[in-house]
Amino acid sequence: MKAKVWGVYVSVDDLQLRNSTSRSVPIILEVQQDEAENLELYRHALARQAIQEFLVNNLAGQEVISQNDWARTHGVAVWVIASDCDDETEYHLDYAEQVRYETNVIFPPIYGATLHVSPLHNDTCGETVEEGQRKTSLLEGGSFYVNVKGIEHYEKYGHKTRKQPTRLTTDELEELSQTEPGWERVPYLYRRGILCDGELPHLSGRVRTLPTSVSSSEGVELPIKRVIVGFNLFPSEIGACVAKFPEHSGAFNRYVRLSQAAVKQTKLLSTASNKGGWTLASVRANSKQAAFLKLLARKVREKDRQKSVAAAQTATASCTSRS
Template identity: 30%
Template sequence: ARRARGVLADEPRLQQTMACQVQSPPDADGLIPFDDGFKPSSCTKETRIVPPPCSALPRDVTVLRDALDEDLAHEAYATCVAFGESWGTYLRYLGEDEGGLVLEKAEAEQPALEQLAYSMLRSLWRRGGKELLAEDLKHVHGFSMWVVLGDVGHETEYHIDYSEPFRHSDNIIATPVHAITLQLTPVPEGFAIEGGTFGAHVEGLDHYRLHGYKACLREPVDGRPTDDWLSCPGWRSVPYAFNQATLIPGDLPHAADEVRVWPRSLRRVVVGINACGFREGPSEMRTPQHSRLFKRGLKLQRLEKKLLNLDPEKLKRLLASLLSKHKIDGSRLSTAEIHS
């Protein structure tokens, strides 16, 4: 069969897991305290999480084979490889028309890529996505889409998906309604890939609370994403395959282990798609993941971190050099003012 659905987890265990995930009562904003071991440098507020909506997807990994029209899958691979780097966009959900998604494309920063994202999402919807996801559209503001290229040595650290701009502004975790990947590399039939396996844990936020942001609360072993990677019953795994989609509820933590064997002549192309809710969607729309604006923000964050870690005297000399270069009088600045 073209579509292979995951098996729903044991129902009593599932109910227990979902009850555990909301351990603290929500605050006045409907948010729940949640510590994953990470605080962004841009916001020192206590971490809170938006309670995830109930999804129509099974709490498992659902796999769609032949997820896109085949010609489009090949075109998408070629376009992404030719572009040569990661990119991202956001498609605002407006409704449905004769069973198809009505989407508003982002402003034309990269028109060909915006059109490709639009075509891929509409194709995925026609070829099985609607059957699986339509019931949840009432929760969806829009779709964040991005592409990542990799090769041997590439891995994806353990994490849950959430809106990066939203967290960095208020330290609020807002997971998507759904988290989807598309695998687009036409790996030759019979080639034995090693590594790069996608895995998600069905215990969701319970598992993430234990392991934390990028597994910072429990150190991984032997180069694996977590210390229990694919070795306990809650893990579900899917090897990489051309024109294949994986779909999970947005609060399930996931990762991909290191790619060890891969065809030399091909890039490893993965598309990420998050169905964003109404709380975090506008932030994602303004700064889509892996977009040029998003990348500029990351560079500024790294620069800020370096500056904050500089010795005060070194920082003072650097600032004096910059002031001199731009012919600004900095004689009244003290080291204390520099750090204020």
Template identity: 35%
Template sequence: GDFVTSSQQDQSTNKELYTKSGFLKQAHGVAVWALSSRPGASVQYHIDYAELLRYEYNVTVPPLWAGTIQCSALGNNTQIAHDTESENSTMKMVGGEFCVNLRGLEHYAENGYKGMISGDPMGGWKSPDTATSGVHVDSCNKWVTIPYTCNRGIVHNGDLPHLSAPIQHIDDDQLSRVIVGFNVFGHDVGARVAKAPEHSRQFRRQVKLYRTTLSAPKDNKGGSN
């Protein structure tokens, strides 16, 4: 069945994450982006948020919901065996799992962005054996590890910290792991996000401007003439 994560530890993982009517009522829009990666690449521990608002107002606003779609013809060992039987051409990839912590912002407060508080850029995540078991749930540490599988979609509450494990190997030297990610923002910040969606040309231009402004040397008004 569908796997659903929640920031509420006592919430069943098969409980409906949202309804269509609730989604349409709460959502202002969806920011979409894509990422192509080769062996050695990873995405360290973080939460998604409206990055431009952080630069402008120094506030962190997570999306309502977030998720990814796994697009490349890659998979773990279990998926490889399944596709061999069905004569689909899926190549093997080692690593590159999507990992999410169900403790939410409480866990993020202990670790910080890319582990800047705890000193662990993976936020305490440890690699389980998912080669034969598929999705792995660590009930003790609240980590869920989801292997990469072509056409798999993952949706979770927007305030859950997550990461992408290092890609160790891809069978095909010409093939990259591709994901399409999305963030659903509410009406509180949606209009502002829409002016410069994450990773868009306008977004990169604005971020570059803010970074340049923040790093510019200040006038030494207290110096001697």
């Protein structure tokens, strides 16, 4: 996966939830041929299997998410972030991005979860290697920080600490977490899973150092990034909306670009007659505004189509070279 960030949405209808706690071995949802040949479908299949093994029925046979909570859940937004040195995720609260864009209302998920998938460990974890497990390499930084005071803490600090007189850097928040009540730190560790209430604000510390490479199971040296898989369980009230535009997905990124361009153009074309804003009625009444929005949407679609064609050609060439 060359993409640094990507996201998909998996409906609960795609999971096998019944009698999950009675199984001692995780269900393997095999990747179908059409999924293996299509990048978007392949990512969806990977996300589906990660949910099944991590959140539905894990190796320990534990019930990670209760059946009552699964009954409330419409689906799971899943995303992957691959971080290099100095990458970080600022203090924030998870919520349905699309709902916020359309209503300015923050709607957190039922649960948020994180899975560590790179063969790395923080210094505090040690180099614990169990039989049959991959050897892990040292990573400095990149730990997960969460404040268990929840919404109360988020109301005080705001998104990316914008409610503070001076915004705090992630490094400053890491230092503050050692003395301010409510903070919990979870070091990065290969195959570690973290599950939190959806209303807990959190951050990912800055990645300070990474090994130049790690050895594969075949002994080949490969470049390394600190990769996490994120999960948000959304309820039925808003799940269908999130499913259309899951965060970090191509559909969501297109929507954001279109919205930002429309807002920018609104400011450029604003007049005293429309008081600086566009409405559905004004667009219908103004052929130039309507034509601009149609052109903008077509340009975005054309650009995304070109990217998809280029990605498909690259994938085909890669498969041909391997065969």
